Amino acid sequence: MCSVVCENRFFRVFSSWCCILTFALASLPASAAERSTGDIFGDDLDGIGEDFGEVFSFPVNFDGADWLTAGAVIGSAVASALWVDEPLKRAVTAKRTPFLDGLASVGDLYGSFTAGFYLGGGMYAAGLVSGDEWTRLTGRAVLEAHTFSLLFTGLGKAVAGRSRPFTGDGRMTFNWFETDNRHWSLPSGHATSAFAISSVLSRRIDHPAATVGLYALSCITVFNRLYDDKHWLSDTILGAAIGTGVGLAVGSLVNDEEDRMSQVQGNLSEIQPVPLLTIGWPIF
Template sequence: MKKIIYGLCLLAAWTLSGQSNSNSFTQSNQSLWKDFTYDMGNVFQGVGYAYSRPIYWQQDDFYKLGATTAITLGLYSIDDQSRRYFVEHKENVPNLILDYGWYAGSPQNNYGATGAVYLTGLFTRNEKLRRTGVLLLSSATATGFLQQLTKSVTGRARPQTNLGKNHFKPFGGSAGYRSFPSGHAVLTFTNAHVIAKQFDSWWIKGPIYAIGVTPGLTRIYEEQHWASDVFLSWVLSYFVVESIDKYLDKKYEQKYNATSTDDLTSLNFTFTGNRIGVVYSF
């Protein structure tokens, strides 16, 4: 009888243990799903926040816009000369670097890498890495859509068409009229700026930025973009990342910058898995 009672106790303990593990597994999945929907909501909200920033520009922001415009026009004025310089020195650039510029800036490769960063943070429960992944995905989405729209609207001829720096065909449609801005430069510099923000030392930041600007430069060597296209692409990436990063400061406890977000206002999109909406925060 004692053996039977002992056996029943063991069976009950094993059953309860199995239920506990099952509940733990279920709770873990629910927690992962909760984190995932929260993060994806922040991806879309970050995009909306970045697009709404010009509404809230202050005097300093217009100074930055003026400086950016002046430098871009300066580069535009020498686009023909800079094109000749890059073409004349292309043979000095290793094919490995030129190939890297193409593959690193391809959207499918970019989203594959940024997605891997985010999923690693999600499954390891590392909030800082999750936040970094959200910033990468949100910034790439915001800059990627904006550069595609701008390319179509401006219709600037690529250098390889030999039509000159002043040739534009708005809504031209063909690949030869999609020079401005550079998608490769936008995506790779976006990634570089996000990653560089994780570090304080310029001995680390410097090489990261060098890797980030290389694809943009190779696109000039390949006569796919003008120097002014690439420069403005880098500026676009920088300000979009900065904007979204400030927004994420108030969404995650793990921060790597100390920017205050008390006075931030925004027009945001919400996403919770089964609900989509628009929220104005002030």
């Protein structure tokens, strides 16, 4: 029964995006049609491939400051696991109220697996329809940050096999190379997704008010994971670090790509046409 429901949901999501993209491609304005649809998709696929290589090679190119930051994140997660996880779990789950239930549901939605795909895909389609390159590239950046960061997190979950709080196994139970979702606590996928989306949008929008609002949403997602007893605090610390690092990296890469495209377009606009025919008037 579950597999039938999942298949139906997948079919509905897939069908919806097929309709949206079909409408987008059919509605491309003349300004966007200067490049064919195939060229646009081809350029974006090339950009995604390049960004993928850059992001997943970043650890190889870490300098001293980068390793210091990574060490601080890992140290914070270890300290949390040793001294904070258990008492915080008891405090956060001790009392439930309608207001906190509603707040937690907002965080659950923002950090959900589908949120990044819907948001990024919607912005990408809107950018195609309107011919707005910033919106299209921002949608692509959200899709990249969401997907890349969850690849890191998914690998960590499977390798660590840490038991979730609600199992009652305790904060220090690691089963290693697990396939059961009950033992996929570390890192938090919701926290990863939420901070990836917030950080990449913050880098693209580049406005203090947007940054504060976006990261506040991510913190609500962290609260949700603790409140619903799905994750330890240390899980969310690592998830937030992965999402933030990947999101900021992708945002910077897409910003650089946009700058290069703007420079090329500016150079093309400065090219003056050469007259093929001139008429001379005699001087008397």
